[in-house]
Amino acid sequence: MPRLSLAEAEDLARRALAAAGAAPAMAAATARALVAAEALGQAGHGLSRVPQYAAFLRNGRAEGAAMPAVVAGRGGAALVDARHGLAYLALDLAVAEAERRAREHGVAFLGITNSHHSGAMGLPVAALAERGLVALAFTNSPSAMPVPGGRRPLLGTNPIAAAFPRRAAPPLVVDLALSEVARGRIMVAAKEGRPIPLGWAIDAEGRPTTDPEAALSGAMLAAGGAKGAALALVVELLCSALTGAAFGFEADSFFVDEGNRPRLGQAILAVDPGALAGREAFLDRMEALVAAMLAEEGVRLPGSRRAALAEAAAREGIAVPDALHARLLALAAG
Numbered sequence: 226m227p228r229l230s231l232a233e234a235e236d237l238a239r240r241a242l243a244a245a246g247a248a249p250a251m252a253a254a255t256a257r258a259l260v261a262a263e264a265l266g267q268a269g270h271g272l273s274r275v276p277q278y279a280a281f282l283r284n285g286r287a288e289g290a291a292m293p294a295v296v297a298g299r300g301g302a303a304l305v306d307a308r309h310g311l312a313y314l315a316l317d318l319a320v321a322e323a324e325r326r327a328r329e330h331g332v333a334f335l336g337i338t339n340s341h342h343s344g345a346m347g348l349p350v351a352a353l354a355e356r357g358l359v360a361l362a363f364t365n366s367p368s369a370m371p372v373p374g375g376r377r378p379l380l381g382t383n384p385i386a387a388a389f390p391r392r393a394a395p396p397l398v399v400d401l402a403l404s405e406v407a408r409g410r411i412m413v414a415a416k417e418g419r420p421i422p423l424g425w426a427i428d429a430e431g432r433p434t435t436d437p438e439a440a441l442s443g444a445m446l447a448a449g450g451a452k453g454a455a456l457a458l459v460v461e462l463l464c465s466a467l468t469g470a471a472f473g474f475e476a477d478s479f480f481v482d483e484g485n486r487p488r489l490g491q492a493i494l495a496v497d498p499g500a501l502a503g504r505e506a507f508l509d510r511m512e513a514l515v516a517a518m519l520a521e522e523g524v525r526l527p528g529s530r531r532a533a534l535a536e537a538a539a540r541e542g543i544a545v546p547d548a549l550h551a552r553l554l555a556l557a558a559g
Contacts, residue, residue, distance in 0.1 A: 230542045235260045241556035245279035246289035254313040262345040264538035265531040270344040280482040301330035307340035323495040331500025336468035337491040346386035347400030354388035354396030359496040361387045365464040368473040373451040376431030378444040381473035383460035392508045398528035403457040464490035
């Protein structure tokens with residue numbers, strides 16, 4: 226299994242995406258985000274996405290020449306149109322605009338419309354937190370979960386991420402999807418012919434199931450039951466109703482190469498602590514809570530494991546499975 230430096234991995238991903246039709250800026254922004262996710266240990270949002278994105282670019286599910294732009298705004302609020310491209314250029318623009326508007330107005334809300342799969346949502350909030358802002362980010366995704374009381378998939382797994390600056394340490398980052406488990410774990414169970422735990426999914430008739438094949442034909446369940454589904458509904462409305470983006474049930478699955486342009490939405494909220502109790506008061510309160518948490522044996526701060534993995538990846542590079550490495554080389558060669 227080859228080990229690549231982060232720069233080597235980023236260059237390989239960039240060349241593969243460019244060969245599939247991504248414009249230079251889109252290929253670079255996407256490669257940078259995917260390698261950052263890989264370094265954090267989030268392989269599901271890392272280099273394994275390159276062949277999928279390349280297929281989307283080739284078959285028109287993503288527009289390789291798209292250049293996102295701010296198309297509406299007032300005060301601390303603005304809307305970025307991703308113009309059907311891969312999401313990462315639009316996220317970069319939204320982060321920059323959120324920082325500017327939050328510093329001017331104390332708070333900023335950036336919506337993104339006509340977007341795509343947005344990967345590890347902890348990355349844009351961490352970028353804002355590293356610049357001293359509290360940040361939250363949301364995205365909807367193709368439908369996978371029912372609403373409370375329903376059986377038909379209507380809501381996506383709809384991740385939520387938040388990041389909080391610290392005085393002399395990396396930001397505290399929370400990044401989670403709202404499904405009880407990732408769909409990929411059900412797919413692995415189906416491939417291996419083993420049952421899944423009750424509570425992960427329902428079948429097409431709405432019945433709890435331990436059969437992964439029935440689960441894949443049915444719907445995933447939200448973490449926390451009805452409460453998690455209600456949170457997923459909140460994310461759906463923040464990302465779609467406010468931005469004009471598609472709902473999850475209007476977007477075709479990312480698990481197939483063919484399908485429509487998903488037109489998904491993202492939302493980023495940034496807050497300048499200086500506009501409220503003040504930056505120093507905020508940092509004092511942050512460190513007081515962190516100290517109280519770490520005073521108890523066995524407690525680990527959210528995001529700490531990923532931060533340690535990223536530090537190791539920066540020193541040692543990342544291991545890329547042989548089959549994926551060969552695939553990336555073939556894509557980069559066109």
